[in-house]
Amino acid sequence: MTTATLARTPFHPWSAERGARFVDFAGWEMPMSYGSIIDEHHACRTGAAFFDVSHMGRLRITGRHARKFLDRVCTRLILGMERGQVRYSLVCNERGGVRDDVLVYCYDEDDYMMVVNASNRLKIMEWFRAIKERENLTFSMEDITASTAMAAIQGPKVMELVGTFSREIPTLKRYRFAEKSLMVAKLTVSRTGYTGEDGVELVMGSTVAKFVLPMLLREKDGVAGAVRACGLGSRDSLRTEASMPLYGHEITEEIDPLSAGLGFAVKLDKGAADEREGRFIGQDALEAVAKAGPKHRLVGFEVEGRRAARQGMGIHRGGEHVGHVTSGCLSPTLDKVIAMGYVPSELSAEGTEFEIDLGKARTAARIVKMPFYNPVRAK
Amino acid sequence: MPSPANCRYSESHEWFRQEPDGSVTMGITQHAADALTDITFVEMKPAGTAVTAGGTVGEVESVKTSSEIYVPCAATVSAVNDAAHTDPSLLNSDPFGKGWLVRLASCDLSKAQGLMDAATYDQKNGH
Numbered sequence: 001m002t003t004a005t006l007a008r009t010p011f012h013p014w015s016a017e018r019g020a021r022f023v024d025f026a027g028w029e030m031p032m033s034y035g036s037i038i039d040e041h042h043a044c045r046t047g048a049a050f051f052d053v054s055h056m057g058r059l060r061i062t063g064r065h066a067r068k069f070l071d072r073v074c075t076r077l078i079l080g081m082e083r084g085q086v087r088y089s090l091v092c093n094e095r096g097g098v099r100d101d102v103l104v105y106c107y108d109e110d111d112y113m114m115v116v117n118a119s120n121r122l123k124i125m126e127w128f129r130a131i132k133e134r135e136n137l138t139f140s141m142e143d144i145t146a147s148t149a150m151a152a153i154q155g156p157k158v159m160e161l162v163g164t165f166s167r168e169i170p171t172l173k174r175y176r177f178a179e180k181s182l183m184v185a186k187l188t189v190s191r192t193g194y195t196g197e198d199g200v201e202l203v204m205g206s207t208v209a210k211f212v213l214p215m216l217l218r219e220k221d222g223v224a225g226a227v228r229a230c231g232l233g234s235r236d237s238l239r240t241e242a243s244m245p246l247y248g249h250e251i252t253e254e255i256d257p258l259s260a261g262l263g264f265a266v267k268l269d270k271g272a273a274d275e276r277e278g279r280f281i282g283q284d285a286l287e288a289v290a291k292a293g294p295k296h297r298l299v300g301f302e303v304e305g306r307r308a309a310r311q312g313m314g315i316h317r318g319g320e321h322v323g324h325v326t327s328g329c330l331s332p333t334l335d336k337v338i339a340m341g342y343v344p345s346e347l348s349a350e351g352t353e354f355e356i357d358l359g360k361a362r363t364a365a366r367i368v369k370m371p372f373y374n375p376v377r378a379k
Numbered sequence: 380m381p382s383p384a385n386c387r388y389s390e391s392h393e394w395f396r397q398e399p400d401g402s403v404t405m406g407i408t409q410h411a412a413d414a415l416t417d418i419t420f421v422e423m424k425p426a427g428t429a430v431t432a433g434g435t436v437g438e439v440e441s442v443k444t445s446s447e448i449y450v451p452c453a454a455t456v457s458a459v460n461d462a463a464h465t466d467p468s469l470l471n472s473d474p475f476g477k478g479w480l481v482r483l484a485s486c487d488l489s490k491a492q493g494l495m496d497a498a499t500y501d502q503k504n505g506h
Contacts, residue, residue, distance in 0.1 A: 021413070021416075032416070032443075033416060036416075036417050036468075036471065037416050037417045037442045037443075038417045038419075038442065038468075233416060233442060233443065237442065306419065306420045307420050307440055307445075308419070308420075308440065308442075308445075329442065330419045330420070330442070359445075360438075
């Protein structure tokens with residue numbers, strides 16, 4: 001399973017020492033889990049969990065046209081972002097299909113960081129260079145993925161922990177970040193995450209990562225175990241419960257963000273109020289989708305039985321194949337099978353019943369509201 | 380941990396143990412359980428089912444994937460571990476003990492093709 005060609009993150013030795021089982025993820029050797037995936041899932045829902053997310057691509061985009069360029073490729077408005085603000089956005093192709101979903105960090109009006117999916121990093125960089133050339137824009141794009149590390153610390157007890165070394169961070173609102181110094185290390189700490197829980201994501205220099213991590217996790221203070229090391233396995237079930245899309249599953253080059261229920265991240269009237277905003281690539285196509293209404297919609301299902309519905313399984317109604325599953329799992333928190341998938345818009349009302357083809361058998365499924373699990377509502 | 384020496388092992392990570400009464404107990408190895416990750420579902424064919432050599436006695440499903448369970452020789456299922464159906468995590472915590480899957484009658488392991496002893500199996504799977 002381990003090959004020499006896989007990239008390793010600065011946290012890799014730390015994870016290996018803790019018995020991580022590694023998996024090849026987009027060319028990176030990443031922890032799948034350290035023990036039981038289900039236990040790691042519960043640790044994040046009830047306490048605090050650490051995830052190595054250094055494989056995510058990080059691009060620093062700076063210079064005269066940095067903002068203008070980002071408004072050109074992002075479906076969300078970048079103009080007017082304040083220093084210390086983070087925005088979730090889609091990057092679309094001309095047809096309105098999703099090229100990637102990203103986070104944009106604003107350090108200054110001409111200084112941004114974009115966090116992209118590991119599997120899309122090279123594609124996105126190549127495409128951005130082509131746009132820069134074609135549209136004659138002046139900015140620099142630096143790939144800082146290898147020179148930095150990224151950690152996600154997530155769970156209801158994280159803010160309490162973070163509060164022991166920073167008074168400022170627990171006061172940050174969601175989707176805000178601060179730059180902090182910890183000893184000699186400079187950290188970008190954002191109140192963001194991909195689990196549905198409260199928590200932070202941290203970007204730091206790759207050379208200091210191995211010193212910073214034990215400090216962050218308070219390992220020397222004898223409270224080791226307060227933060228549980230978790231892998232990509234639980235990250236996937238956590239984001240599924242929180243109904244967060246995963247690139248390659250809920251969103252692809254062939255799926256537009258409106259069908260995926262991500263309309264909140266699409267500024268359809270970009271450029272209408274202020275021409276400095278410009279128009280984003282894919283805006284024409286998405287305006288047309290919005291006008292006609294999406295033909296298919298992403299919906300959430302509760303599935304009968306204990307067998308997971310998985311990506312690609314057919315969704316049937318009245319003997320007809322009407323859609324397909326994009327993600328699914330036996331939800332550790334809800335203790336039932338949940339799934340997401342696309343169905344025709346006219347069949348997307350809550351409560352509508354379907355059958356999912358599990359391969360050898362079919363099982364009943366019913367559309368329910370998403371997110372499946374909302375920690376804020378549950379408390 | 381080395382796999383128990385009193386079992387025989389298949390390429391597809393099942394273990395088989397000859398019982399004193401002539402029956403054969405089977406399950407999946409620790410290596411298989413670790414690779415599958417948390418097992419969430421077990422469905423074995425009911426007692427009385429006849430299975431051909433190379434056929435399946437059922438399926439187990441984990442957080443990551445699902446996997447068929449094969450028998451190396453023609454046999455009849457004589458008993459099914461209900462506890463593993465109720466609590467599939469037994470396959471992770473005790474795959475050679477409480478996490479056994481089925482018991483087979485009229486199963487002649489000496490006629491089975493390609494079974495390995497524990498040392499060969501462990502060596503092959505990097506233990």
